[in-house]
Amino acid sequence: MTAHLKKAELHCHIEGAAPPALALLQARKYNVDVSSIIEDGAYVWADFSHFLKCYDAVAELFRTEEDYALLAEAYLTELAQAGTIYSEIIVSPDHGNTIGIGSDAYLRGLAAGIEAARAKTGIEGRMIITLIRHMGPEAAERTALYAAKREHALVTGLNLAGEERVHNVADFARAFDIARDAGLGLTIHAGEMAGAFSVRDALDHVRPTRISHGVRAIEDADLVKRIADEGVVLETCPGSNVSLQVFPDFASHPLRALHQAGCRVTLNSDDPPFFHTSLKQEYEIASQVMGFSDDEINGMTRTAIEAAFVDEATRRRLLAAL
Numbered sequence: 001m002t003a004h005l006k007k008a009e010l011h012c013h014i015e016g017a018a019p020p021a022l023a024l025l026q027a028r029k030y031n032v033d034v035s036s037i038i039e040d041g042a043y044v045w046a047d048f049s050h051f052l053k054c055y056d057a058v059a060e061l062f063r064t065e066e067d068y069a070l071l072a073e074a075y076l077t078e079l080a081q082a083g084t085i086y087s088e089i090i091v092s093p094d095h096g097n098t099i100g101i102g103s104d105a106y107l108r109g110l111a112a113g114i115e116a117a118r119a120k121t122g123i124e125g126r127m128i129i130t131l132i133r134h135m136g137p138e139a140a141e142r143t144a145l146y147a148a149k150r151e152h153a154l155v156t157g158l159n160l161a162g163e164e165r166v167h168n169v170a171d172f173a174r175a176f177d178i179a180r181d182a183g184l185g186l187t188i189h190a191g192e193m194a195g196a197f198s199v200r201d202a203l204d205h206v207r208p209t210r211i212s213h214g215v216r217a218i219e220d221a222d223l224v225k226r227i228a229d230e231g232v233v234l235e236t237c238p239g240s241n242v243s244l245q246v247f248p249d250f251a252s253h254p255l256r257a258l259h260q261a262g263c264r265v266t267l268n269s270d271d272p273p274f275f276h277t278s279l280k281q282e283y284e285i286a287s288q289v290m291g292f293s294d295d296e297i298n299g300m301t302r303t304a305i306e307a308a309f310v311d312e313a314t315r316r317r318l319l320a321a322l
């Protein structure tokens with residue numbers, strides 16, 4: 001049982017956290033037919049590419065600042081009820097432009113939701129802006145320049161998500177330079193849908209302090225050693241990996257092997273209802289299915305706070321709360 005453990009999360013895509021019931025309410029509100037993406041109260045998708053399309057269709061159902069405030073408040077409140085003290089949500093201001101409210105209003109809505117959840121429960125939240133790999137380097141640079149303006153105090157990092165099997169990380173190096181110069185924390189989706197070379201690619205060309213997923217580093221023993229030696233933090237999402245068939249089951253998941261090799265690992269939910277999981281469940285899986293002790297799991301939570309993209313005063317306060 002992990003209900004008594006404090007929790008922290010570095011990796012959850014906010015539109016991917018929308019429960020199907022909420023998506024259905026939004027669909028009704030905007031008169032959108034979602035029968036092809038929600039069946040019997042669950043999201044339907046067949047593979048990773050299809051999942052990304054389903055994700056975009058769900059994101060399309062959130063169209064105003066208020067919609068986003070409610071989504072963030074609901075998600076963070078649920079996390080806090082499970083004992084979570086810190087959460088970074090991955091956000092996509094480009095989506096604000098797609099739906100016509102603009103990036104500022106999109107972030108303002110999410111920030112309002114984070115603040116409302118903090119006022120109610122004490123949970124601390126931050127936003128990590130993501131570049132979308134399959135939208136290419138030019139769009140990424142525009143988004144990085146926007147992120148670097150740091151108009152929202154709760155925006156503290158930059159990520160790269162989307163279809164990992166297109167482009168090289170080097171194509172996005174300028175975007176990450178812009179973010180680094182602006183003092184944003186850096187993390188990159190790698191070693192999820194593509195193999196170990198993709199993690200190496202991210203480490204060689206950008207040197208982020210964290211890797212989103214990174215689990216397929218296990219395919220290359222030298223790379224695992226490098227991750228451990230350099231103290232790179234892996235935002236692992238076992239439920240997501242099994243759901244997307246990156247690994248056939250939890251028994252084959254490399255979390256235990258990475259931990260044993262000295263890699264700094266953390267527990268995360270990614271897109272929880274899409275993958276039939278939650279942060280609470282990821283902690284349960286680590287404990288009950290993978291056999292990690294409470295001390296080992298607390299170590300992962302501590303690692304998450306140590307690697308969080310927050311100011312040092314907040315980090316000290318969160319570490320003291322563990």
Ligand SMILES: Nc1ncnc2[nH]cnc12
Nearest residue numbers: 013016161162189270271
């Ligand atoms: N698991 C994932 N990998 C890459 N991009 C994503 N966008 C939303 N979820 C994602």
Ligand SMILES: [Zn+2]
Nearest residue numbers: 013161212270
């Ligand atoms: Zn992700």
